[in-house]
Amino acid sequence: MNLYDLIVKKxxxxxxAGDESPVTNISTSSMLTAEITLVSSILVALIMLRLVxxxxxxxxxxxxxxAALTAMPLMPKFKKEQNDSLASMMFYVVIALAIVITxxxxxxLNV
Amino acid sequence: xxxxxxxxxxxxxxxxxxxxxxxKRDRTIKVVTVLLALALPALxxxxxxxxxxxxxxxxxxxxPTLSANLPSMITGTALNTxxxxxxxxxxxxxxxxxxxxxxxxxxxxxxxxxxxxxxSGVYAYMMFMGVAAVTAVILTDDIFNLYxxxxxxxxxxxxIVLVSNIKGNYETALKYMIMGSIAAPLLLLGIAxxxxxxxxxxxxxxxxSLKNGLVDPQNPVLLMACGLIIFGWLYGSGLPPxxxxxxxxxxxALPSGAxxxxxxxxxxxxxxxxxxxxxxxxxxxxxxxILGVSLLAMILGITMAILQTxxxxxxxxxxxxxxxxxxxxxxxxTAYGITAGLFQAVNEAMITALLFLGFGVVLYQTGVSDTxxxxxxxxxxxxxxxxxxxxxxxxxxxxxxxxxxxxxMLIQGSIKAGLPELGVIMILLSIxxxxxxxxxxxxxxxxxxxxxxxxxxEKIPKATLIAMLVLLGVCLIFGLFPQIxxxxxxPLATSLAGGML
Numbered sequence: 001m002n003l004y005d006l007i008v009k010k011x012x013x014x015x016x017a018g019d020e021s022p023v024t025n026i027s028t029s030s031m032l033t034a035e036i037t038l039v040s041s042i043l044v045a046l047i048m049l050r051l052v053x054x055x056x057x058x059x060x061x062x063x064x065x066x067a068a069l070t071a072m073p074l075m076p077k078f079k080k081e082q083n084d085s086l087a088s089m090m091f092y093v094v095i096a097l098a099i100v101i102t103x104x105x106x107x108x109l110n111v
Numbered sequence: 112x113x114x115x116x117x118x119x120x121x122x123x124x125x126x127x128x129x130x131x132x133x134x135k136r137d138r139t140i141k142v143v144t145v146l147l148a149l150a151l152p153a154l155x156x157x158x159x160x161x162x163x164x165x166x167x168x169x170x171x172x173x174x175p176t177l178s179a180n181l182p183s184m185i186t187g188t189a190l191n192t193x194x195x196x197x198x199x200x201x202x203x204x205x206x207x208x209x210x211x212x213x214x215x216x217x218x219x220x221x222x223x224x225x226x227x228x229x230x231s232g233v234y235a236y237m238m239f240m241g242v243a244a245v246t247a248v249i250l251t252d253d254i255f256n257l258y259x260x261x262x263x264x265x266x267x268x269x270x271i272v273l274v275s276n277i278k279g280n281y282e283t284a285l286k287y288m289i290m291g292s293i294a295a296p297l298l299l300l301g302i303a304x305x306x307x308x309x310x311x312x313x314x315x316x317x318x319x320s321l322k323n324g325l326v327d328p329q330n331p332v333l334l335m336a337c338g339l340i341i342f343g344w345l346y347g348s349g350l351p352p353x354x355x356x357x358x359x360x361x362x363x364a365l366p367s368g369a370x371x372x373x374x375x376x377x378x379x380x381x382x383x384x385x386x387x388x389x390x391x392x393x394x395x396x397x398x399x400x401i402l403g404v405s406l407l408a409m410i411l412g413i414t415m416a417i418l419q420t421x422x423x424x425x426x427x428x429x430x431x432x433x434x435x436x437x438x439x440x441x442x443x444x445t446a447y448g449i450t451a452g453l454f455q456a457v458n459e460a461m462i463t464a465l466l467f468l469g470f471g472v473v474l475y476q477t478g479v480s481d482t483x484x485x486x487x488x489x490x491x492x493x494x495x496x497x498x499x500x501x502x503x504x505x506x507x508x509x510x511x512x513x514x515x516x517x518x519x520m521l522i523q524g525s526i527k528a529g530l531p532e533l534g535v536i537m538i539l540l541s542i543x544x545x546x547x548x549x550x551x552x553x554x555x556x557x558x559x560x561x562x563x564x565x566x567x568x569e570k571i572p573k574a575t576l577i578a579m580l581v582l583l584g585v586c587l588i589f590g591l592f593p594q595i596x597x598x599x600x601x602p603l604a605t606s607l608a609g610g611m612l
Contacts, residue, residue: 021420030550034414037543041410044539047532079418082355082411086286092352093293097342103400104338105331 007032011076034075039068115158116201117165119209120247122150123216127239130232141224144235148220151213151242155206162252168196189325194313199250204453204603207596208249208378211457214585215374215464216242218578222468223367225574226475234274238371241267245375248382254302255312257386261298261347264375265291271368272360280363287360290353291346298343304336305390317390328393337391341400344387348380349431350408350438358415358427362480366471369423370464373430377460380434381453384441388449388607398444405438406536413540417547422470422480425551426463429506429544433459436537440521443528449604451520454597458513458589462505465582469499472575473555476568482551487560492571496556498579503552505586507545513589513596520593 011031012023021027046064049057068074081088126147133140171178171191178186185191201209220238227234244264251257265287272284306312308330309320320326326333344350349357357376361369384401391397412432419425437459440452472495473488474480489496505512508519518541525533589596 026550026554027418027420030417033543033546034417037417037539038410038414041406041536041539044532044535045406045410048530075414075418078411079415082415084283084286084355084359086289089286089290089352089356090293093290096345096352097293097297100342100345100400101335101338104334104341104396 010073031075035073113159113161113163116163116199119154120243123239123243127236131236133232140232144220148217151216152210155209158201160202163199164196166196170194193316197256198252200252203599205249207599209246211460212245212374212378215460216371219367219371222575222578225572237267237270241375245378249378252314253312254314258299258302262295268372271372272364275365277363283359283363287356290356294343294346297339301336301339304332308332344383347383348434349376350404351411354412354431358424358431361427362423366467370467373463374460377456381456398442401438402442405435405442409435409540413543420482426466430463436521439533443524445528446605446608448524448528449607450597450600451517451524453600455517457596458517461582461586462502462514465502468579469502472571476566478567482554485555486558489556498583501583503548508541511590513586516590516593
């Protein structure tokens, strides 16, 4: 089994049971592009931590790189999470509210 | 006093109410709607810059006759400068925003009248009402008035989706309302906290109170208010975690409706973003939150767009991703960065509208929006294909189109602000945007037509072609002569960056 077949198999494994859409060449290459874009964008964004601390930046980049490599492929999981179910949308809305309020209240008082 | 400023909001509301009365009179609706819609882009061009005080209640400082008879405990304090009336401010940036909103609305309404078999007064009502609400959000200097129109815009959006008659539209609209029932009251709570601390709802007066020591800027209640207002901003503009429902809303509206709804999102994003910058710019943390959320919107929007097989959903996610570019500009908080962000907003409103209308032609002809079932449309309508191709190039930032100029400015702005990483990410995501678009373009236009694809309507309404040509023309003009747009935006950007507002 070559690398491409391995990727297709992994996508099929992660894809939701209810998702009947076939895994085609186009969908696989789209998934790969999204995967590479996601990981590279996050890694480049993490470099901005240099403004806080260079050591923190290096540690964060290495940790995220390791986590991304071990958890790959991330995009099928991300796609599954960003579905149209009201329950999951509500879940992320509540999480976002908590993060925003915590960051503002705690972040501004302590920075 | 400039009555035309108020008329920019009042005229679309009156148009909406009038059209609703004409229910079922198809021909009359068609003629009256086009005539009334022409006023939308015309009014901001005719109005003079200035302030409008509803009820005519100007601040005491501007009314010496009245203030002469008042005790010094009023005239000698900040009360002398406070704004007792709901105040609308109309400057060059607002002129450009309201003009572009009016232009997209005019073209969307124009297209909707000819793409639907029976023009609906109710549909036109929703479109006009949404335009009135978003215009008010752009113009108002009163944060409670902003909330009222923010809610009206959300309801108009739901209405546009409800009348679309697309499978699943009721469910999506209901979900959007449920989400709104969480986020909008929290925005209102943030406004209430701001009112509680400063005793004011006028934004200029709130800023005066913060800058002149009338209230403690580090008051924890203000921090909470900022967090809640930012949360409302996420909902209103469709930033994460609301990007999924927002893209679903776009996909469940008719192409003309989706074109207009995304314009609402862009200008609500800009209007609230400006208010957050004006009031809370003294908190450096707010700048980082704007940058972080925008970055997340870009990454999630564009990576999700490439996975979509539904045309409208794909553009919906791309639209969310493009909002991130605007946010990056605002978050940079430099005059150059903010100008670039605002310019990107103007460009995105037009380009995304053009893409919705362009791919809407495919939907109109075939009734299919799934890229896996489409193909061969280049042969059917090469002119539309060319315009869609140029719109896609514009969105990805290919020269000489308008988004090339704004994206280039954004990248230069991020480098000047000492954050070249943002420039790298923006370039990377523009390339992926280009790839996403080309994937859809290939599937719809270049691939051979599937045997089972049925063309239901051979003839494309001329209104759609005219609307697309107009939008493309403006995109090209702004691409070749960006200073036409940026000269309108620079005064606002400079004052925001200098903390003068």
